[in-house]
Amino acid sequence: MRVGAGGSAARVGLSHRYGTGPLDIAAATVARSAGGAAVEEGTVRQLTFDGAESVTIPAGGEVSGDPVRLPVAELESLTVTLYLAEPTGPATYHQTASATSYRAAGDHTADESGGAFTETSVSWYFLAEVRVLCETGCRDDGVVAFGDSITDGLGSTVDAGNRYPDELAERFVREGRPRGVLNHGISGNMITTGTPGTGDSGVNRFAEDVLDEPAVRTVVVLEGINDIGLGGRPGGQIPDVSVEQLIAAHRDVIGQARAARLTVVGATLVPFEGAGYFTERGEAKRDALNEWIRTSGAYDEVVDLDRVLADPADPDRLLPAYDSGDHLHPSDAGYRASRPSTPPCSDR
Template structure:
């Protein structure tokens, strides 16, 4: 277990007096005072690869067996030879915000998807997920290449991917699979294009809803195409692709950083196809310092710590083991989540209200995440919840809860480190509101400049 840091400096100090808070501040303090900080049982501390955390389909997969065998020999604190270069959390099919292809699925389609890796290597492989599929998923062909413009790829860079030395693979419902590693030199912050051919009807598709990136679709098999002319349809989501891993010199270090959270981690409000989410900006800071590190984004828009939702994924205390603890070589996780637990019980929450969550319940959820990470020797950084004034979550009761949770994050010592993202993007003249220069326009989600300011607030030495 990572030792606690009792000298967290400025980021771990409680807020000074703020007369603009008034009754909301006092109500928040009262809520915190009544919160019982009793420990919850660890939720699946062994994670996805442990005996208690896998579905039947996952237990039958070659990947599950190989990783479980590895941990039984070496223990979970040891390094794997692969390291995450890029990741996205799988979601069940839904169309809450904008039309996408998840509910209809695919038949005789090629899907081309662009991602940017945070760390380089000399070999690459992909992870495909059928976590929410209702039937086995047949991947007939897959390639990886360097991205050119739009759906086009660089000439001579296309590499065919194999699965157990075969060109196709069937992923059971609820399962996932890794391709074989292929020699493919990739640099940190390089964009890659992954192309999948889905010949047979897939049924509703496991996907990641808000990608802030354009994906492309074509009729027929175009996995080997260099140009993008055949890809006439687009979507702002990722389908089946849940990870790109790299291997090579230095990739066995246990220093990957996972950003875990909701839409503010997912990058809602950032510019499409620019990789300006705060985890992207954090990866750029590492690269600029000459020390590229794996920074993996496991945010899901709308996600909550304590409640399952119909469209925004399983609750954080459950999906943490699947999305974070299954990643290789994770050293640190940054937790920025809880604002949807606070605001989700209101009528403005998409898909309908979720059960009301008390400050005590939300803090207990955070404690569960901390314990799960510590059980795997992972350091945990707590991020304060960012401002909501002027947004559809803005009520005195919600602000009081946000203040109470933030005060606990700053002062309790439960987290190994604290990054004060609330203060990083708040308006100095009105600290309950996002600064105008950082507001995407809805008073809840930052814009590109706001996400950059969030990443700048993170002390790289604490990760």
């Protein structure tokens, strides 16, 4: 997992939110990554939980490990290794990590070589967060990127760090003001409706995924395309959603952000003509919601991804160079272009 800002220590959080029984973490470590499953020599640190090297997480629970001293530079990657000695039951995981995870039989938490790790996945299991801690000169102006698969980075090159929140973090570093950029995108997520496969609705998860995060000043909201594309399909379980309902949901999250004194940035929905769930009726809804985001003044700032990524010859489609191939998710170049030209954050 790549971090945004640097610091002198790290703290790892684990989640068993969707488990059905206790989860035993027999051992866990964190280290600086060295490519693939390998880690840098001499950087492996044992994780502890209230001083213990193992922990049992109850079904539905989360735990935060004790801080471990480990100097971390901005944009550096850390490797978290968990030893699961017993069957886990259903695993709480982040499906679309756009990063490779590695598996091996037995306890390899102390390994520096990646030779034992012969199985791979592109999901993160049980890992909820990595917090980088500092002792002096600490910033409290982090950014949460909140949304669906486009925030999640679907369509970007695996292990390349080309999701739009990654590109934003890189921009901050280049400008000499590195800060944490938290990616809270969930593939398939909707702002009005939650499902077992796509997570809680954006309205309902906003408090935990944004407001409960420490040292955050700004949130970028990019949600609604799945409500439009998935809602009301024949034989589907997701209700049809009106433009008025979409606007009401956006107003809800704006209100939650304002109550917490956060700067809230709205991003327009990207073109999706040619995508598997495109319809002309859905396009009319997208146009109407985007116009409201641009002109209503409800958001503090607006990032107009629609106009940035659209093909000038057909504004309802992604520019081919920005299209990952499914006519919905940007390519690496598209995610790079999605990085706001004016960084969406407040220095107040």
